[in-house]
Amino acid sequence: MCYIKKGNNSMKKCRRLFLYCLFFLFAAGPAQAGSGGKTGAGGTVVLYDNVFNEKGKNPEIILPASGIHFAKGGLQLTGRGQLVRLNKYYSLAARLVRYHVCFSADARAVFQSDQGDFKAYVDMVHKSISIQTKPETRKQVSFLNPGHDYLVEVHRDYQAAMFKLIDLHTGASDSITVTMDGTGGERAGAVGPGFSVGLQHDYYSFGLLEGAGICVKQMTVLSKACNLLLLIYGDSITEPEGYFPTADFPASWTQLVRQQIRGKVVTSGRGGCTIKEVLERIKNELPFVKAKYVMITIGTNGGNTEQNLSTLVEYIRSQGAIPILNNIPANESGSQVPVNAVIEKVRQKYKIKGARFDKATSLHFDGAVVDKITMWHEDYDFGQIYHHPNVKGSRLMYLQTLTDIPEIYE
Structure with a gap:
């Protein structure tokens, strides 16, 4: 159950196959669970890459006790309010995590740090993406479609964080960017009110908050620089x-x-x-x-x-x-x-x-x-x-x- 509606139009199938090929090239190709070290365009390098298609082949993934199972299509998550965690600790100030994912029509999914200092959401019902800030940073995304696959990316670039969504069927994309503003000191020592974004401490996590489910097919962590x-x-x-x-x-x-x-x-x-x-x-x-x-x-x-x-x-x-x-x-x-x-x-x-x-x-x-x-x-x-x-x-x-x-x- 991957929440994908199969079409009969051969042209759509060809276009979908083409976009999938682009995706795998962009992600440095499918790999064995937990592999890394592949250098991509622009000096990026893969720190971790896993195609979720078989139970027992994902030792770095910490799973909830229920509401989740593996299928050929990927990691199926139906349990609400629970998190899947990649048990690999990263803190590079210039990095990103990329998920290949599909959503049920009523899904609201979260992509966050395990500490909860950073949270980003995809809301299929309200057709929006957002980042948890005060006030919340939200953007309408009209192209959200439960029949499509998406790349979901969470970027950190020092004080800036970007949440990006890419439609693998149409190529459409949208993103929101927020910037951390520190207060300097605290209370009497503060030089401004600041604006908290979160620095993505410490382990990448994702989960389902509302709806029938999500299917995560691949997870890739990259450094934005190497050598x-x-x-x-x-x-x-x-x-x-x-x-x-x-x-x-x-x-x-x-x-x-x-x-x-x-x-x-x-x-x-x-x-x-x-x-x-x-x-x-x-x-x-x-x-x-x-x-x-x-x-x-x-x-x-x-x-x-x-x-x-x-x-x-x-x-x-x-x-x-x-x-x-x-x-x-x-x-x-x-x-x-x-x-x-x-x-x-x-x-x-x-x-x-x-x-x-x-x-x-x-x-x-x-x-x-x-x-x-x-x-x-x-x-x-x-x-x-x-x-x-x-x-x-x-x-x-x-x-x-x-x-x-x-x-x-x-």
Whole structure:
């Protein structure tokens, strides 16, 4: 049951076959479950690709307990309010997921992150697509037809998110784009009201909210760039798109580095993560996108043992990349001091380089006491937080890379 009405018109069948061929070329072709690494047009690369046609051949997919079954046509989802999840963790700031899907005439489907910070909807009854924002961002799509197959795409490009729908029978398409606008700091430290979009944390998920069902035939995750000069990993400090005001985002430290390097650079930051999550992401991303240098800024949230850092450095080297291990910036509690001592020990052990971001953001440029004017002020009931670099702090961090790791700019 794929919710497709078969026509008798041979011309329509030929056109449909032609569009399917284009789709498979565009998606880098059908693959074995979980495969990746195929390079496409424009420098994209497939991180994951799966044609859903057989139960037991989808180990990366976490399924609900009921309301779902496999058929030759694809993954049939009839249980309402339940999610199917791809159990692969991605955080590249320039990536997309593409679904080949068909809908029942009364379906309302959601394509979201597992954390729910980002949700996008296809509504067959009201013929619309939308993204969950406040207020909701919605667009009418007149060509929605339960007899057709569609490509549904969710794009992330740093602060921008795009939700796109493509009709595989007619070639018609439409999309909506929204842009994250951070508040800078919090409460007393906020510089604007902001506009929340969500950064697609952490695992791609989809489900049926209303109606008889949806059929997902293929799921493909792609990086928007590959064969990089530099791949930058970290926690929220490496994900300024989550809190920087849009007007100031080009002045964040990751973007200053990207603007000055003479090659392709992509970031993969995730607020609140530790070295454990960084290593998991690297294993899902680096082997496919490839990079000459891999820069790590991690430790704000704990987990930085010598063993964990050594494992990270050795894995990066095993992928043919050069690791760069930065000091974490100074913060209000001074916790960066012992963490950076371990980072320095590991740098010496492997004879690798790193930027002294603690020096750039400290009061006396010694890495000890945070210079609060380099950080966004986050005003919480439990305390006053200064550990996310603002425009000034970002500028100083970028300048620190020029002296500590100049080779990345050659």
